[in-house]
Amino acid sequence: MQRTNYCGLITDAYLNQQVTVKGWVHRRRDLGGLIFFDLRDREGLLQVVAEPESSCFSDANELKHEYVVEVTGTVRSRPNPNKDLKTGNIEVLASKITILNTAIPTPILVDDESVSEMNRMAHRIIDLRGQKMRNNIMLRTKLSHEIRCFLNDEGFLDIETPFLTRSTPEGARDFLVPSRVHKGEFYALPQSPQLFKQLLMVAGFDKYYQIVRCFRDEDLRADRQPEFTQVDIETSFLSELEIREMAERLIRQAFKKVLDVELPEFPVMTYADAMYYYGSDKPDLRLENFKFIDLTDIFSKIDNDKLKESLYINGQLTGRVVALKIPAEIKISNKEFKEYEEFAKIYGAKNLLSLKFLDITKSGEEAIKTPLKFIYDDKVITDVISKCNAKNDESLIICIDVKAKVVNEAMGALRLKIGHEKGLAQGEWKPLWVIDFPMFEYDDEADRYVACHHPFTSPKDEHIDKLTTNPAECLAKAYDIVLNGWELGGGSIRIYRSDIQSKVFDALKISKEEAQNKFGFLLDNLQYGAPPHGGIAFGLDRIASMMCKAESIRDVIAFPKTTKGQCLLTNAPNEVDDKQLTDLGIARLPQN
Numbered sequence: 330m331q332r333t334n335y336c337g338l339i340t341d342a343y344l345n346q347q348v349t350v351k352g353w354v355h356r357r358r359d360l361g362g363l364i365f366f367d368l369r370d371r372e373g374l375l376q377v378v379a380e381p382e383s384s385c386f387s388d389a390n391e392l393k394h395e396y397v398v399e400v401t402g403t404v405r406s407r408p409n410p411n412k413d414l415k416t417g418n419i420e421v422l423a424s425k426i427t428i429l430n431t432a433i434p435t436p437i438l439v440d441d442e443s444v445s446e447m448n449r450m451a452h453r454i455i456d457l458r459g460q461k462m463r464n465n466i467m468l469r470t471k472l473s474h475e476i477r478c479f480l481n482d483e484g485f486l487d488i489e490t491p492f493l494t495r496s497t498p499e500g501a502r503d504f505l506v507p508s509r510v511h512k513g514e515f516y517a518l519p520q521s522p523q524l525f526k527q528l529l530m531v532a533g534f535d536k537y538y539q540i541v542r543c544f545r546d547e548d549l550r551a552d553r554q555p556e557f558t559q560v561d562i563e564t565s566f567l568s569e570l571e572i573r574e575m576a577e578r579l580i581r582q583a584f585k586k587v588l589d590v591e592l593p594e595f596p597v598m599t600y601a602d603a604m605y606y607y608g609s610d611k612p613d614l615r616l617e618n619f620k621f622i623d624l625t626d627i628f629s630k631i632d633n634d635k636l637k638e639s640l641y642i643n644g645q646l647t648g649r650v651v652a653l654k655i656p657a658e659i660k661i662s663n664k665e666f667k668e669y670e671e672f673a674k675i676y677g678a679k680n681l682l683s684l685k686f687l688d689i690t691k692s693g694e695e696a697i698k699t700p701l702k703f704i705y706d707d708k709v710i711t712d713v714i715s716k717c718n719a720k721n722d723e724s725l726i727i728c729i730d731v732k733a734k735v736v737n738e739a740m741g742a743l744r745l746k747i748g749h750e751k752g753l754a755q756g757e758w759k760p761l762w763v764i765d766f767p768m769f770e771y772d773d774e775a776d777r778y779v780a781c782h783h784p785f786t787s788p789k790d791e792h793i794d795k796l797t798t799n800p801a802e803c804l805a806k807a808y809d810i811v812l813n814g815w816e817l818g819g820g821s822i823r824i825y826r827s828d829i830q831s832k833v834f835d836a837l838k839i840s841k842e843e844a845q846n847k848f849g850f851l852l853d854n855l856q857y858g859a860p861p862h863g864g865i866a867f868g869l870d871r872i873a874s875m876m877c878k879a880e881s882i883r884d885v886i887a888f889p890k891t892t893k894g895q896c897l898l899t900n901a902p903n904e905v906d907d908k909q910l911t912d913l914g915i916a917r918l919p920q921n
Contacts, residue, residue, distance in 0.1 A: 337373020343404040354396045364389040376420040388426040395432035401425040451897040465885045469873040475586040479579050485536040490525035497847045502546035512914030518544035524851045526563040530862040535565035549892045563864035576865045599765040608741025613814030614759035616748040624650040627712045633703040639729045649733035651740045657722035659751050678739035684725040689714050760812045768803040777838045782807045786821040796832040820865025
């Protein structure tokens with residue numbers, strides 16, 4: 330019989346009507362004279378009642394967890410409504426129960442929150458039956474739909490690009506796929522459709538998008554997977570500001586349609602300010618009142634040999650001193666501070682110190698308490714109190730290191746840890762734009778500059794000359810959209826002039842031969858009248874996980890990998906037989 334509606338969508342509108350529903354037995358209760366069971370499908374639960382005098386009572390008596398059944402009956406009001414259930418006002422009095430399939434006992438129970446993530450991933454099919462995962466996947470579907478609707482309405486074309494392409498190693502490692510026909514040669518799975526979407530702009534498709542799978546063979550963590558989904562967008566003839574305006578409207582509409590959330594204003598912050606005040610290029614503005622206080626200028630002038638060793642290399646100031654001010658009402662115990670010290674060491678910080686303001690109207694040891702003896706100087710104390718706008722009983726956690734990057738990373742992470750643990754976050758959603766990223770960063774191991782974004786990112790117009798004179802100071806037309814300390818997406822204006830592209834390759838020490846070998850199919854086609862173009866790409870998994878308030882993107886992916894890149898459901902990756910290797914011209918490594 331045809332299903333009337335999903336279990337979770339049977340409402341008061343069906344009162345006194347006969348309905349047919351189908352699903353899985355979620356829970357069964359035998360109260361002697363009556364049998365109650367909850368029937369579950371993707372939309373939720375529905376209580377079914379079988380009475381002793383009914384012809385279906387014996388069928389109800391046979392039901393067990395996860396049996397697949399069809400129920401026909403009459404909708405009636407529940408004597409004792411369940412306010413926690415969207416169908417809690419009604420129930421179905423069964424007149425016919427058909428067992429469509431039986432089920433053996435499941436290795437994990439549906440909706441059992443005590444099950445470990447490893448067990449959930451090994452038995453993912455049962456896990457997906459649970460309310461949490463079901464809701465997450467359905468929200469993700471709605472998010473994808475709303476993104477498509479927005480981009481279609483804006484005139485963008487959904488165009489697919491290849492999964493099997495050539496390896497262009499300039500960033501993360503590629504996943505390689507051996508060719509059977511061309512033995513010894515390999516395809517690569519795309520880390521992103523970057524080159525193809527630029528070629529689509531040259532081809533005249535001025536508004537492209539794709540919700541696409543991307544692949545990166547890199548170390549994993551909570552917000553990374555070897556395969557992930559990207560909302561990829563590229564457009565011609567729009568400025569950086571116009572692209573950002575379009576992308577912001579997309580995110581606003583997605584949150585409104587999916588969560589009914591009106592996102593607040595998107596402030597714009599330079600990369601330099603983000604690093605200076607937050608030590609991160611994706612600052613969490615819910616902790617806006619818990620910024621870095623930079624004390625480098627004060628400390629660098631103190632005449633103390635040990636301090637100078639912590640800030641200077643060969644007479645050059647390379648280090649940084651940063652403080653986090655702890656409000657007077659928040660107490661940090663000695664045990665907690667030691668935990669913070671160990672936490673900071675993860676990021677390479679060796680000098681995490683404390684300072685407490687006792688009485689800011691006094692001097693010396695009556696004013697402050699700290700192990701930093703060189704601070705017990707009236708001018709230094711006055712300068713620190715002024716710079717921190719300090720009040721009595723407030724305290725500082727201070728980090729000093731000869732490498733500013735170490736200070737930024739350690740204190741940036743500590744800021745998030747302390748801020749959220751101590752309840753300093755304000756507001757639910759805090760978005761922003763981060764702009765003016767550096768074009769390059771220096772790779773000490775490679776002894777050359779590498780692209781911060783990718784080598785096709787355009788420099789700011791006023792910085793083109795710096796490509797050859799001072800690459801370190803060259804800023805890019807790059808931009809990231811950040812929400813609650815997570816990067817939702819990033820993009821840039823692309824290089825479309827061959828003379829500028831050549832200068833960028835020179836700065837990266839990529840020879841003409843290497844550039845032609847890696848990117849020739851793009852560079853050749855850029856000569857055929859490439860329009861000004863740029864774009865942005867969003868991490869669909871990240872947006873969905875934020876909307877679901879999930880701890881990991883694994884909770885919004887139907888079949889994710891572990892942090893070791895394994896699929897516990899299918900036991901992938903796995904060995905293949907010798908014939909498959911022979912067909913591909915690959916020899917099996919000898920066993921040790």
